[in-house]
Amino acid sequence: xxxxxxxxxxxxxxxxxxxxxxxxxxxxxxxxxxxxxxxxxxxxxxxxxxxxxxxxxxxxxxxxxxxxxxxxxxxxxxxxxxxxxxxxxxxxxxxxxxxxxxxxxxxxxxxxxxxxxxxxxxxxxxxxxxxxxxxxxxxxxxxxxxxxxxxxxxxxxxxxxxxxxxxxxxxxxxxxxxxxxxxxxxxx
Amino acid sequence: xxxxxxxxxxxxxxxxxxxxxxxxxxxxxxxxxxxxxxxxxxxxxxxxxxxxxxxxxxxxxxxxxxxxxxxxxxxxxxxxxxxxxxxxxxxxxxxxxxxxxxxxxxxxxxxxxxxxxxxxxxxxxxxxxxxxxxxxxxxxxxxxxxxxxxxxxxxxxxxxxxxxxxxxxxxxxxxxxxxxxxxxxxxx
DNA sequence: GCGGAAGTCGTAACGCTGTTCCGTATCGAC
DNA sequence: GTCGATACGGAACAGCGTTACGACTTCCGC
Numbered sequence: 001x002x003x004x005x006x007x008x009x010x011x012x013x014x015x016x017x018x019x020x021x022x023x024x025x026x027x028x029x030x031x032x033x034x035x036x037x038x039x040x041x042x043x044x045x046x047x048x049x050x051x052x053x054x055x056x057x058x059x060x061x062x063x064x065x066x067x068x069x070x071x072x073x074x075x076x077x078x079x080x081x082x083x084x085x086x087x088x089x090x091x092x093x094x095x096x097x098x099x100x101x102x103x104x105x106x107x108x109x110x111x112x113x114x115x116x117x118x119x120x121x122x123x124x125x126x127x128x129x130x131x132x133x134x135x136x137x138x139x140x141x142x143x144x145x146x147x148x149x150x151x152x153x154x155x156x157x158x159x160x161x162x163x164x165x166x167x168x169x170x171x172x173x174x175x176x177x178x179x180x181x182x183x184x185x186x187x188x
Numbered sequence: 189x190x191x192x193x194x195x196x197x198x199x200x201x202x203x204x205x206x207x208x209x210x211x212x213x214x215x216x217x218x219x220x221x222x223x224x225x226x227x228x229x230x231x232x233x234x235x236x237x238x239x240x241x242x243x244x245x246x247x248x249x250x251x252x253x254x255x256x257x258x259x260x261x262x263x264x265x266x267x268x269x270x271x272x273x274x275x276x277x278x279x280x281x282x283x284x285x286x287x288x289x290x291x292x293x294x295x296x297x298x299x300x301x302x303x304x305x306x307x308x309x310x311x312x313x314x315x316x317x318x319x320x321x322x323x324x325x326x327x328x329x330x331x332x333x334x335x336x337x338x339x340x341x342x343x344x345x346x347x348x349x350x351x352x353x354x355x356x357x358x359x360x361x362x363x364x365x366x367x368x369x370x371x372x373x374x375x376x
Numbered sequence: 377g378c379g380g381a382a383g384t385c386g387t388a389a390c391g392c393t394g395t396t397c398c399g400t401a402t403c404g405a406c
Numbered sequence: 407g408t409c410g411a412t413a414c415g416g417a418a419c420a421g422c423g424t425t426a427c428g429a430c431t432t433c434c435g436c
Contacts, residue, residue: 008193014286018423030384030425033216039423093338094282098202099423107343132358139345140336140359147335151279157327170320173327174366186358206394216415218396227394287394377436384431393422402413 005046006088012188013087013096020041024031040100043091047102048109050092054081067124068176074120075145075172088155093146124176131181140179144175201275201284208228208318208351209345228288234352235290236297238280242269243300255312256364261361263333270337281334291372305330312364328351330361 004025008016020037022029038044042130057080061073067117090096102109121141122134130137148168151157192213196204206227210217245268247272249261270277280285290297309329310322318325336356339345346352 017421029423030386033424036384038434072202090193094284096283098284098287103343106342121324136351136355136358139339140362143335143339143345143355144359145335146330147333147338149326150335150338153330154294155291157331163324165302167324167327168330170324170367171332171363174328175363176366177331178362178364178366179358185205205392207392217394218415221395222414379433379436382431382433385429387426387428389426390424391422392424393420395419397416397418399416400414403411404411406408 005042006049013090016043029037032173036173038099040097042098043100044102044105046088047091047100047105050085050088051109051113053085053088054078054092058113058116059082067127068129070120071124071129071141071176072172074117075141075168078145079149079168081153082153086097086153089149094152114138115143128181130176132179137179141175147179192374193230193236201278203303221374222364223353226287228285231285231288232290232293234276235288238273238276239297239301241276242266243303243304245299246304255308255315256317258316259312259329259364260360262305263356266333267337267356269339274341281338289345302326302330304337304347306347316369318364318367320367325367328367329363332359 005016006020008024018029018032021042022032025032032042038043054090057077058074061077063070065073082093100171118138120136121130121138123129124126125132125134125137148157148171152164152168158168193204193209196209196212206217206220208229210220213220214230220230224233245265249258249265251258253261260262270281283289304328305324309326312318313320313322313325336345336359340352340356345355
């Protein structure tokens with residue numbers, strides 16, 4: 001059931017209607033409401049599915065490299081996810097539908113993703129690459145990665161791949177450097 | 189005309205329909221289409237208005253402090269804008285309406301905002317606070333600020349004001365520090 | 377086996393949206 | 407006064423989310 005929806009979401013956000021989903025699934029419109037109760041419920045399902053996919057992607061990352069490389073790989077995997085699944089990422093992080101305002105659901109949906117971020121940040125802290133409270137650092141790190149990915153997805157980060165890559169690298173190393181233990185020396 | 193729309197946008201995104209706008213403006217529905225041509229045109233107008241307001245806010249910032257303080261004030265002003273005008277910021281940076289995909293318009297709309305960012309970043313570069321290409325730095329800086337503001341607006345950055353403030357400060361100083369001229373010492 | 381009851385499923389309806397057409401009403405020219 | 411043009415708004419059309427109702431199936435009791 002949810003598989004047909006994911007396929008439909010991938011063919012565009014505007015085309016995600018109860019009727020098209022019903023037709024795609026060879027079901028009737030009331031059957032959709034039987035399963036999801038609501039259109040918001042349908043979107044919530046692809047929302048959850050998105051976080052599940054993202055969590056799988058991030059969990060599948062190899063853990064053999066050092067903590068700094070692990071952070072970079074994490075950002076890269078996140079970036080790849082939103083670039084390859086733009087509409088899914090849009091549903092997860094923007095709010096393309098006026099109904100469905102996830103509050104509380106989001107906590108449960110993104111918990112695996114959050115855990116991976118916090119865990120990798122904590123590893124980096126214990127290895128001396130970062131310094132500070134792991135939760136705070138993870139929040140900042142995630143917000144940065146999401147901001148960059150959103151900007152790239154909206155083609156706001158540059159026109160050529162070189163520019164985008166360069167800016168990703170620039171900001172990422174800068175943020176990690178600045179969050180490192182040596183930052184005290186430059187803060188006024 | 190556009191004033192009534194801005195008022196309407198402030199009372200919620202879901203309530204922004206051609207009929208409600210017409211009623212609010214004491215006009216008929218076809219009159220709306222006469223003026224804006226399209227619902228996308230209407231949204232585009234509030235989109236432009238949003239960037240105009242943001243540009244005014246940022247341009248009104250005092251320029252008497254140092255380049256580093258100017259960057260911090262810029263981020264703070266941006267943050268205040270999206271916190272105080274959440275739905276407007278949503279229209280500007282998310283895509284709550286499936287129609288109206290600004291491509292090319294955005295360049296013209298955000299040009300003033302972009303210029304202010306680039307200018308302040310350039311000042312910081314010339315003062316030795318930051319190091320590198322000003323455009324690249326401005327892109328990264330803006331993406332970070334937008335990511336944090338979006339996260340805060342979605343209540344994803346923390347529950348208490350102390351946490352949110354602390355994380356803003358943490359990431360901001362870290363990013364500026366890392367983008368500074370000393371960052372070479374820590375990049376592997 | 378047969379009749380009725382219960383349950384399931386889809387058609388069609390309702391109110392809403394964006395969008396447009398056409399009737400009407402107003403106004404200027406002769 | 408009459409006629410033409412022009413502008414304006416009510417109402418219609420298609421499509422959306424949502425739901426009620428009717429038809430068809432299925433199953434149980436006799």
